[in-house]
Structure formats: structure tokens, C-alpha cells
Amino acid sequence: xxxxxxxxxxxxxxxxxxxxxxxxxxxxxxxxxxxxxxxxxxxxxxxxxxxxxxxxxxxxxxxxxxxxxxxxxxxxxxxxxxxxxxxxxxxxxxxxxxxxxxxxxxxxxxxxxxxxxxxxxxxxxxxxxxxxxxxxxxxxxxxxxxxxxxxxxxxxxxxxxxxxxxxxxxxxxxxxxxxxxxxxxxxxxxxxxxxxxxxxxxxxxxxxxxxxxxxxxxxxxxxxxxxxxxxxxxxxxxxxxxxxxxxxxxxxxxxxxxxxxxxx
Numbered sequence: 001x002x003x004x005x006x007x008x009x010x011x012x013x014x015x016x017x018x019x020x021x022x023x024x025x026x027x028x029x030x031x032x033x034x035x036x037x038x039x040x041x042x043x044x045x046x047x048x049x050x051x052x053x054x055x056x057x058x059x060x061x062x063x064x065x066x067x068x069x070x071x072x073x074x075x076x077x078x079x080x081x082x083x084x085x086x087x088x089x090x091x092x093x094x095x096x097x098x099x100x101x102x103x104x105x106x107x108x109x110x111x112x113x114x115x116x117x118x119x120x121x122x123x124x125x126x127x128x129x130x131x132x133x134x135x136x137x138x139x140x141x142x143x144x145x146x147x148x149x150x151x152x153x154x155x156x157x158x159x160x161x162x163x164x165x166x167x168x169x170x171x172x173x174x175x176x177x178x179x180x181x182x183x184x185x186x187x188x189x190x191x192x193x194x195x196x197x198x199x200x201x202x203x204x205x206x207x208x209x210x211x212x213x214x215x216x217x218x219x220x221x222x223x224x225x226x227x228x229x230x231x232x233x234x235x236x237x238x239x240x241x242x243x244x245x246x247x248x249x250x251x252x253x254x255x256x257x258x259x260x261x262x263x264x
Contacts, residue, residue: 024096032232037065054088071121073114079104079255096260106255112154112247119150127224135216140168154244158182176214177201187238190225234259
């Protein structure tokens with residue numbers, strides 16, 4: 001767990017009100033993640049008398065190597081709000097309650113390694129195993145089909161390469177291979193557009209079979225990657241833009257904050 005790794009930034013000019021707010025916020029945020037390298041929280045309220053009127057200037061969170069729901073790791077995550085209206089009375093109970101929802105600028109960075117690790121997560125595996133789509137069972141004599149050993153490589157300009165392996169009754173270890181452009185739909189679902197079968201990555205004797213399997217694998221992928229898996233207690237992430245930067249996939253958008261973590 002986070003233990004002493006969670007802290008908060010303290011402005012050199014922070015007064016008692018800001019220090020109290022930061023302390024309360026830090027205690028709430030630390031419970032959102034299974035583990036982390038670091039989490040920093042900063043709430044600004046200057047002068048602190050504004051706090052007694054139920055208003056703070058901004059709330060900011062920055063974290064590194066955050067593990068969500070035990071299986072999904074983000075390299076970095078940050079969000080920052082403008083002014084927020086709070087319930088003053090809740091502070092004396094050691095909580096921060098918002099009087100109304102607010103939005104924050106948000107950014108999430110996923111490393112190529114963490115994306116590949118996520119393909120092994122239980123929530124993802126259930127979409128990759130025992131698939132009964134007719135197009136696949138027609139190739140397997142009616143038996144469910146599973147994809148395994150999924151591996152993704154990030155490329156410039158939002159391009160990706162993806163490989164996987166499947167078994168059929170009459171042929172084991174059939175590879176699938178594709179390239180695609182990763183995009184976002186309705187600010188929450190990741191899609192692999194303009195997908196192409198990469199024949200050169202597949203042995204010649206199974207290319208015909210692999211091409212059909214790859215086309216179906218793309219459909220499976222496009223039906224399963226939902227950013228709601230990265231939502232937190234009271235915080236819903238929405239993406240306006242994504243880009244590949246070296247071995248990182250960067251999501252930029254906003255966070256809809258319905259309530260402060262730990263107050264519901």
C-alpha cells in the first residue's frame with residue numbers, strides 16, 4: 001500500500017488553512033490506489049478565510065507508477081481543477097465534501113510495458129478467452145476460441161503493432177499480426193482504426209488462416225478497451241486526445257469529479 005509514499009506539496013507561503021486542506025486531501029487520495037511510487041496533492045486556498053466561505057482556489061493531484069484495482073498500472077496521472085465549492089462543516093470531520101461536481105484538466109500516461117501487462121489482467125482476459133463469435137467457431141469446429149500472448153508495440157503518429165497467438169483443433173500456435181492507428185471514440189473507448197494484416201510476420205503456410213483470425217481479433221480488441229476501467233472513486237476520466245510518445249501512450253482530456261474520494 002501507499003504508506004508513507006503519499007505526500008503533498010507545501011507552498012512556502014501556505015498558511016494553516018491550506019496545510020489542513022492538504023492533509024485531509026492527502027489522506028483521501030492515498031486510498032484510491034493499490035500502490036504507487038509517489039502521489040502529491042496540492043490544494044490552494046488563499047487567503048484561508050475563503051475556506052470558511054466554502055471556496056478553494058484549486059485542487060491538483062500528480063502521481064507516478066499508480067496501480068489501479070490491483071491490475072492496471074499508469075506511469076503518470078495528473079488532474080487540476082479551477083475553483084471548487086466545498087462543505088465547510090465536512091472539514092471538521094476530516095473530510096472534503098464538494099457542494100457540486102466539477103471538472104479538471106487531466107492527463108494519463110501509460111507505458112508500453114504497462115499496456116502489455118494489462119493484457120494479462122483478469123478483466124481483460126475474460127474478453128480474450130472462450131470467444132464464441134460465429135466467425136471464429138466456424139474455424140474451430142464449433143469450439144470457443146482464445147487469444148493469448150498478446151503483445152503491443154507503440155509506434156510514432158499513434159500507430160501500433162499487435163501480435164497474439166491462438167490454437168485451433170487442427171493447428172496449434174497460429175499467430176495473428178496487425179498494424180493499426182489507435183484512436184479514441186466518444187472520449188472513453190479506445191479503437192484500433194485502419195487495421196492491416198501484417199503477412200510478413202506470419203509463416204506462409206498459415207497466412208490465409210491467420211488473416212481471417214486477425215480480422216476477428218481486431219473486432220475483439222475494439223470491443224473491450226474502455227477507459228472506465230481507469231475511473232476512480234468519484235472521478236470519471238474522459239479523453240479528448242491521445243498520442244504516442246516513444247514508448248508511452250499519452251491521454252489528455254478531463255476528469256469529471258462527482259465527489260471527493262472517500263466521501264460517499
